Amino acid sequence: MGEDAESQKINHTFLRDYVTEADVISTVEFNQTGDLLATGDKGGRVVIFQRETESKGESEEAGDSGEYNVYSTFQSHEPDFDYLKSLEIEEKINKIRWLPQQNAAHFLLSTNDKTIKLWKVSERDKRPEGYNLKDEEGRLKDISTITSLKVPVLKPTDLMVEVRPRRVFANGHTYHINSISVNSDGATYLSADDLRINMWHLDITDRSFNIVDIKPANMEDLTEVITAAEFHPQHCHLFVYSSSKGTLRLCDMRASALCDRHTKLFEEPEDPGSRSFFSEIISSVSDVKFSHSGRYLLTRDYLTAKVWDLHMDKGPVETYQVHEYLRSKLCALYENDCIFDKFECVWNSSDSVIMTGAYNSFFRMFDRETGRGVTLEAWRESSKPRAVLRTRRVYTGGKRRRGDVGVDSLDFTKKILHMAWHPSENIIAIAATNNLYIFQDRVNAEGQ
Amino acid sequence: MFLKGIKRKFSEPGEEPVSSGEQAPATSPAASRTLSSSYSLQRQSLLDMSLIKLQLCHMLVEPNLCRSVLIANTVRQIQEEMTQDGTWQMMTQALAAAQCPADRLVATEVLCRQTDAATQAGQSPKPVSVVGLEEGYHSEEVVMESDVETEAIMSTLSPASPQMSSASYLAGPFGMGPCWDEEEEDGDCEEDEEEDSEDCVSEGEEADEDHLSADSRTGEKVFGTFEIKHPVPPPDPGLEELFSDVDPSYYDLDTVLTGTPKMGPYDLLESLSSHGPTALSSSSSCRSDLNELDHIMEIIVGS
Numbered sequence: 001m002g003e004d005a006e007s008q009k010i011n012h013t014f015l016r017d018y019v020t021e022a023d024v025i026s027t028v029e030f031n032q033t034g035d036l037l038a039t040g041d042k043g044g045r046v047v048i049f050q051r052e053t054e055s056k057g058e059s060e061e062a063g064d065s066g067e068y069n070v071y072s073t074f075q076s077h078e079p080d081f082d083y084l085k086s087l088e089i090e091e092k093i094n095k096i097r098w099l100p101q102q103n104a105a106h107f108l109l110s111t112n113d114k115t116i117k118l119w120k121v122s123e124r125d126k127r128p129e130g131y132n133l134k135d136e137e138g139r140l141k142d143i144s145t146i147t148s149l150k151v152p153v154l155k156p157t158d159l160m161v162e163v164r165p166r167r168v169f170a171n172g173h174t175y176h177i178n179s180i181s182v183n184s185d186g187a188t189y190l191s192a193d194d195l196r197i198n199m200w201h202l203d204i205t206d207r208s209f210n211i212v213d214i215k216p217a218n219m220e221d222l223t224e225v226i227t228a229a230e231f232h233p234q235h236c237h238l239f240v241y242s243s244s245k246g247t248l249r250l251c252d253m254r255a256s257a258l259c260d261r262h263t264k265l266f267e268e269p270e271d272p273g274s275r276s277f278f279s280e281i282i283s284s285v286s287d288v289k290f291s292h293s294g295r296y297l298l299t300r301d302y303l304t305a306k307v308w309d310l311h312m313d314k315g316p317v318e319t320y321q322v323h324e325y326l327r328s329k330l331c332a333l334y335e336n337d338c339i340f341d342k343f344e345c346v347w348n349s350s351d352s353v354i355m356t357g358a359y360n361s362f363f364r365m366f367d368r369e370t371g372r373g374v375t376l377e378a379w380r381e382s383s384k385p386r387a388v389l390r391t392r393r394v395y396t397g398g399k400r401r402r403g404d405v406g407v408d409s410l411d412f413t414k415k416i417l418h419m420a421w422h423p424s425e426n427i428i429a430i431a432a433t434n435n436l437y438i439f440q441d442r443v444n445a446e447g448q
Numbered sequence: 449m450f451l452k453g454i455k456r457k458f459s460e461p462g463e464e465p466v467s468s469g470e471q472a473p474a475t476s477p478a479a480s481r482t483l484s485s486s487y488s489l490q491r492q493s494l495l496d497m498s499l500i501k502l503q504l505c506h507m508l509v510e511p512n513l514c515r516s517v518l519i520a521n522t523v524r525q526i527q528e529e530m531t532q533d534g535t536w537q538m539m540t541q542a543l544a545a546a547q548c549p550a551d552r553l554v555a556t557e558v559l560c561r562q563t564d565a566a567t568q569a570g571q572s573p574k575p576v577s578v579v580g581l582e583e584g585y586h587s588e589e590v591v592m593e594s595d596v597e598t599e600a601i602m603s604t605l606s607p608a609s610p611q612m613s614s615a616s617y618l619a620g621p622f623g624m625g626p627c628w629d630e631e632e633e634d635g636d637c638e639e640d641e642e643e644d645s646e647d648c649v650s651e652g653e654e655a656d657e658d659h660l661s662a663d664s665r666t667g668e669k670v671f672g673t674f675e676i677k678h679p680v681p682p683p684d685p686g687l688e689e690l691f692s693d694v695d696p697s698y699y700d701l702d703t704v705l706t707g708t709p710k711m712g713p714y715d716l717l718e719s720l721s722s723h724g725p726t727a728l729s730s731s732s733s734c735r736s737d738l739n740e741l742d743h744i745m746e747i748i749v750g751s
Binding site for chain 2: 175223227244
């Protein structure tokens, strides 16, 4: 599996683990500065964490960074019911994406299966005091008691965070929304469901443009669905979407209004020797992310993570085995539906490291330069706050080391599906069922 | 380790062309005849499993389309391979020989939840009966049994409510309707129904239109075709999923229902003998279930 012992130069310090509620976290996302971290859960709630900026004083190591504390919590989506089809619409938050900050307020998009909402998160730390007609509690005063007039003044108060829905983008999707992506133009965003991709303007809620439609005329002919989509980080006319057949399609919106024909198709030729009944299922791409540079694409399928060069569509330039030891267990994983789990993948800030999740609360990081991977664990019992994370290993043969976990002992209910990497620092947020772990790479001042 | 302690027939190490996922032998028509029986069994098992998964779409929330598509593609792939090596034709022929068309029920008789009594009764692993009716659920129940020497019985029962009628036509093997066509305009469904085999279509269409009146007719059909078995305790969900002897008659993706002589350990012949007397009770249980479902639907729609 390409395991290696963790090098000494990076100390991963476990800062703290946050238990959000009883609900399972379904998405995690840092904002563009990394000061805010939003999580969405199955209950339709969004919890925003804010990084503390004040230095705590003396004993700080160089490169000190604050901890993340809860900043705001709100109910984003409620359970809904589709009367036409007699089906429930889950309130689970599928994705959250922050808008680039333009003023003092923060904006984020959150979506469930059907509806996208734009939320404004703003702070209020002053309030007017000294009304003439109302007293401190807001009750109307008896006019006869008023003998003079004064101008109300703004006085500082305790910080209040207000979250208000500013837009609701409803009825744009017949199928389940799996992705949203804010465009670099700052004015539009795309939303993708299983068969269609729409482009919206942030200010307009009653219209959207359909830019991709792969629904066949006869649904019985359906063999492929859209699994993820994302705008290019710099070019506002480019976006990519992935499919359940393992293909990536790069589309240029300047080419035509309906981008059913891709500009570039990225597909890895199948190895005929390894073909099996599960080949297609495990090739289905569960997540696609542009690198920060915009030059590469990172995709995740069931067993691997792949890096693609936008200039080369013949195949990935790098392939990383996430849990190859599962290849012989595919039938059982198909039986218990684990084979359909959708893992996310992320880049670090410099595009030199990629990270993705696995089972048994494990997640994997790969250094692109050396090609080596490391396995880490997001599990409370094996870590103490501020302890250094030790690397884990799944035993697949050869000499067994202490601490190795056998493939048959893996807990497939503990899956790390959602994660995020701070945009500029080595801080990662890992969602493990209903727990959120934040790990930080701390440079040990003493070691310098 | 895995979520369910499901017994897998082909879990022997070192021998897993299918489960290994990566060593499926290349099949050519000639080579196919020499396919190891274990590979065939494994493939069959995979096919069964896939069909069950498709049927098990929980209808309270719209099922995951991606998953359904992937499973359907797997079924198609297996079917193609079986067609290539002639296994498929064998199955089809065997069924045709064994069956009287008139008794081939199929489709969407609706409401008649052959449930508990009927399905559980069957051969426990057998009635691949899907999903009990829970409140507000729309379940599709497929009770499949077949036997070389007896008629294949296939009846797909789906609770038809006005909203679900478009989906209840059962696209044979895996309720492609409800699990698939979420937005469907009836037009599509009817198209699909037309594509059904002649055996299925008429019953399906009729059943769809008025499930209430179909009940009595259903009762007869069910009566005539269902093998009701000895009552058994509620099946273990794990067992049900075993369905290793699922009647492949609903395998055909184009909703032509075909069947297969089942050579599983569960001999349906025996259960046939107890068929008669239980038919009546099944009919009445249908009725009560119908009322129950109606009531549930009223609550949902009324809300």
